Every structure is written in C-alpha cells, then in structure tokens.
Amino acid sequence: MSIILFSDADRFDALRMDMQGGPARGKRTLQRRIASTLTILLLAAAWITGIVAGSIALWRHQSTPGPAAAAPATWPGPDGFTLRDDAPTLLLFAHPRCPCTRATIEETARIMAGSEGRLEMRFVFRVPVDADDAWTDSASWRRAAAIPGAATIADAGGALHEAFGVRTSGHALLYSADGSLLFSGGVTGGRGHEGGNPGRSAVVALLAGDTPRIRSAPVYGCPLVSEPLGAAR
Known part of the structure; x- marks a missing residue:
C-alpha cells in the first residue's frame, strides 16, 4: 500500500486554485447536475404518463360495446334462410x-x-x-x-x-x-x-x-x- 503525503505547498496550491476558480466552477457544475436531474425526471414522468394513457385507452377500447341493435322478436324469414324445426x-x-x-x-x-x-x-x-x-x-x-x-x-x-x-x-x-x-x-x-x-x-x-x-x-x-x-x- 502506498501513502501519498501532501506538503504544505501542495495544500496551498490547491486552496489557491479553489479560491481563483472554484466557486464559479462549482456553481456551474451544480447547475448542470440540477438540469440533468430535471431532464431525467421529466423523461421518466412522460414515459409513465404514456404508459398510463395507453393502458387506459386499451381498457376503454376493450370494455366499450358496439351500438345497441334491435333484433326482430320473431324470425324475419328471408327467402331461403329458414329455421331448423326441431332445435333452436x-x-x-x-x-x-x-x-x-x-x-x-x-x-x-x-x-x-x-x-x-x-x-x-x-x-x-x-x-x-x-x-x-x-x-x-x-x-x-x-x-x-x-x-x-x-x-x-x-x-x-x-x-x-x-x-x-x-x-x-x-x-x-x-x-x-x-x-x-x-x-x-x-x-x-x-x-x-x-x-x-x-x-x-x-x-x-x-x-x-x-x-x-x-x-x-x-x-x-x-x-x-x-x-x-x-x-x-
């Protein structure tokens, strides 16, 4: 296992770099992270909404009957189209x-x-x-x-x-x-x-x-x- 030791000069250089550009860079990084997270959340919400909407549309289609119809109460008797006389x-x-x-x-x-x-x-x-x-x-x-x-x-x-x-x-x-x-x-x-x-x-x-x-x-x-x-x- 190797051990890396930082000298006081190293610490000073790192601190100086943070003081010179760190706050602005950190703010930009934070903004990018927030924007990325919001994008992911919006895409996930749109995906879920699409699935739910599709499921609802499919359920409505499957559970919606066709128009009601009034069938004749007695056999209308079209020519050549007769009933069986010994069974329904x-x-x-x-x-x-x-x-x-x-x-x-x-x-x-x-x-x-x-x-x-x-x-x-x-x-x-x-x-x-x-x-x-x-x-x-x-x-x-x-x-x-x-x-x-x-x-x-x-x-x-x-x-x-x-x-x-x-x-x-x-x-x-x-x-x-x-x-x-x-x-x-x-x-x-x-x-x-x-x-x-x-x-x-x-x-x-x-x-x-x-x-x-x-x-x-x-x-x-x-x-x-x-x-x-x-x-x-």
Whole structure:
C-alpha cells in the first residue's frame, strides 16, 4: 500500500486554485447536475404518463360495446334462410376480419360443444358484393368452419345483417324452433376477451331449458359496415 503525503505547498496550491476558480466552477457544475436531474425526471414522468394513457385507452377500447341493435322478436324469414324445426338456431353475425371476433368464435365453439346436438349453429359473415377469396379465407372464417356441426355463410352486401338488424361483429341471436327470439347480444365479456360471461351463460341456460338471468348482453366487436381497426386477414 502506498501513502501519498501532501506538503504544505501542495495544500496551498490547491486552496489557491479553489479560491481563483472554484466557486464559479462549482456553481456551474451544480447547475448542470440540477438540469440533468430535471431532464431525467421529466423523461421518466412522460414515459409513465404514456404508459398510463395507453393502458387506459386499451381498457376503454376493450370494455366499450358496439351500438345497441334491435333484433326482430320473431324470425324475419328471408327467402331461403329458414329455421331448423326441431332445435333452436343460433346465428353469429361477424366481420371476417374483425380481430375481436376471434374470442366470440371460441366462446361459440364452447356453446356448440356443450349443446349435444340440440343446436343449429350458423356463422353469418358480412362481405362486400365483389368479395374475393381472401374474405372467406380469414383466420376467423377458417376457425368457424372448423367447428363441428357449424355452418358458415357469406352474406354478400349484408342483406341478412340488415334483415336481423345487427350492427356489430360478434352479435349472437338465438331463436327457438318456432321462431321466437330467445337471446340477443354478445357472448364475450369484452373485446377479444375469452372466459365466463353473462351472455354465454344465458345461451347455455336456454339450451338446457332453464330460465336465464338475462336475455340480452352488450356486443363487443368491430362495426360491421367498415374495415375493422387492426383487421386480421
């Protein structure tokens, strides 16, 4: 270990240098440190604010339902679109490129799996009149088509959607065999959110012959008449 000894001359030189430039230099150094600290604090505050704002915007998007719709109380009976006469019919109206609807299709698949054949399931996808094959080859369409016992229908121009008065992708309508509307609404608890929810529970109860707690529920999905935000292909 080495020991460095300062002489009185060294101490004097250091003191003289501090007296000549030390106070001004120290003040400038302090100011730079304060400015640097404030900059860091401001950047951190902006970062945190951005995260919070983004989280709030995402939560609002996920928890905001689409416009309410008034479905016909009895089957409107478009030509060639008839009820199954020995079981309820569940219609799921959807935009084939709506990313929110993927969760709805999964919830509908669970309903179908538990119905034990007591359900006619039809996915009605709204597509443009001049739609090409890409519209019927979306991830949502392929998933719906893979559900055992379910039918997929291309509603070119939206005639069926208009007949049933739906406006939001993911709107489910359950009709009895005699054409009475049993349930109208969504079967998810939020946009793109899978899991137990009042809408799905109501449909399951109706299929089991029980009285549901509700007969309508908010629909969480994209508008059916426009290209959805973040559209999936």
